[in-house]
Amino acid sequence: MLGRRLHQATVAVSTGRPRGVGEPLNHPIVLASNIRGEAGEYSRTHGTATWLGLEEAVGALEGGRAISFSSGMAAASGALFALSPKVLVLPTDSYLGVRALVADHVQQGHLRTRAVDIADTDAVVAALDGADVVWIETPTNPTLDVADVPRICAAATAQGVRVVVDSTFATPIYAQPLSDGATIVIHSGTKFIGGHSDLLIGLAVTTDDAMYDRLHQARLVNGSTPGALEAFLALRGVRTLPLRMERAQANAMKLVTRLRAHEAVATVRYPGFGAMVAFELKGGAAAADAACRAVKLIVPATSLGGVETTMERRQKYAGDAHVPPGLIRISVGIEHIDDIWDDLADAFGGTP
Numbered sequence: 001m002l003g004r005r006l007h008q009a010t011v012a013v014s015t016g017r018p019r020g021v022g023e024p025l026n027h028p029i030v031l032a033s034n035i036r037g038e039a040g041e042y043s044r045t046h047g048t049a050t051w052l053g054l055e056e057a058v059g060a061l062e063g064g065r066a067i068s069f070s071s072g073m074a075a076a077s078g079a080l081f082a083l084s085p086k087v088l089v090l091p092t093d094s095y096l097g098v099r100a101l102v103a104d105h106v107q108q109g110h111l112r113t114r115a116v117d118i119a120d121t122d123a124v125v126a127a128l129d130g131a132d133v134v135w136i137e138t139p140t141n142p143t144l145d146v147a148d149v150p151r152i153c154a155a156a157t158a159q160g161v162r163v164v165v166d167s168t169f170a171t172p173i174y175a176q177p178l179s180d181g182a183t184i185v186i187h188s189g190t191k192f193i194g195g196h197s198d199l200l201i202g203l204a205v206t207t208d209d210a211m212y213d214r215l216h217q218a219r220l221v222n223g224s225t226p227g228a229l230e231a232f233l234a235l236r237g238v239r240t241l242p243l244r245m246e247r248a249q250a251n252a253m254k255l256v257t258r259l260r261a262h263e264a265v266a267t268v269r270y271p272g273f274g275a276m277v278a279f280e281l282k283g284g285a286a287a288a289d290a291a292c293r294a295v296k297l298i299v300p301a302t303s304l305g306g307v308e309t310t311m312e313r314r315q316k317y318a319g320d321a322h323v324p325p326g327l328i329r330i331s332v333g334i335e336h337i338d339d340i341w342d343d344l345a346d347a348f349g350g351t352p
């Protein structure tokens with residue numbers, strides 16, 4: 001736009017806007033399925049200004065072209081549809097919904113999987129031989145394993161293996177995997193991008209024009225289109241994404257220091273960036289459940305990435321049976337850190 005590379009904070013604020021003189025600063029919430037015309041114009045086919053604004057902004061933040069979907073799961077399904085792998089390398093620890101999606105494909109006989117520890121780069125690289133796609137999630141949900149994206153992408157590219165990166169936890173503020181050679185980056189925009197726990201949306205981003213067409217086709221034929229209000233709110237969320245991440249990450253870092261020093265805490269996992277933290281209490285699953293019941297400010301809830309701090313014990317879900325029983329995943333919000341900490345430390349005493 002200005003002929004020089006802008007910082008992410010500026011990109012988040014300035015992209016995805018109408019540019020003409022006399023136009024409003026924000027794209028409107030376009031509530032129309034139908035478009036006047038003779039060439040079959042239709043919102044599912046052609047998109048709307050509301051979607052296009054969000055896609056332009058997220059595309060600019062990731063360094064590619066984005067397609068918006070009705071949810072993160074729809075974006076994941078769209079990426080699988082676009083790539084149609086026969087052999088898929090998948091992290092053992094990754095979002096349980098994505099693993100359920102892949103398991104369904106396996107059950108239908110559409111593909112085979114190779115499960116890997118995504119933090120074990122040698123194992124991931126070894127699994128690439130004869131694979132079509134490697135699915136990276138980093139940091140993973142919920143154990144926060146971190147993948148070496150540049151090394152995996154280099155090895156995958158050399159063997160013609162395509163790479164999907166679920167970058168929901170990293171956000172475009174802390175990672176831009178397309179610049180490392182990833183084929184498609186996906187987001188549950190429901191989380192940090194939206195940032196206010198008030199919508200479901202997904203995004204898939206690519207630098208490859210043919211892949212963009214495949215993703216567009218995936219949304220078109222599956223009908224996994226975003227809602228108008230959701231797209232508007234998600235773009236509004238993008239405006240403050242860098243600011244929210246800065247605060248949430250600063251809070252997360254302080255929280256990690258305090259957790260590590262607390263006598264009730266057994267282990268703490270933190271990737272070193274972002275707003276997601278996982279920890280175990282010495283009292284195991286029972287103590288974790290008691291803490292989740294006892295918090296008063298922090299919200300016991302399964303979703304994450306909002307301005308409010310949420311926490312949950314993950315192993316209770318069938319799909320997360322591999323997770324340590326007492327592991328609590330906490331999505332650190334933008335409240336004052338002392339209030340978050342006081343609430344958590346009080347909760348370690350158990351149910352009052």
Ligand SMILES: Cc1ncc(COP(=O)(O)O)c(C=O)c1O
Pocket residue numbers: 071072073074076095097098137141166168169187188189190191200201202
């Ligand atoms: C890493 C990750 N990817 C994808 C999804 C799915 O997103 P959605 O709930 O928007 O469908 C989630 C949801 O928790 C997630 O955590």
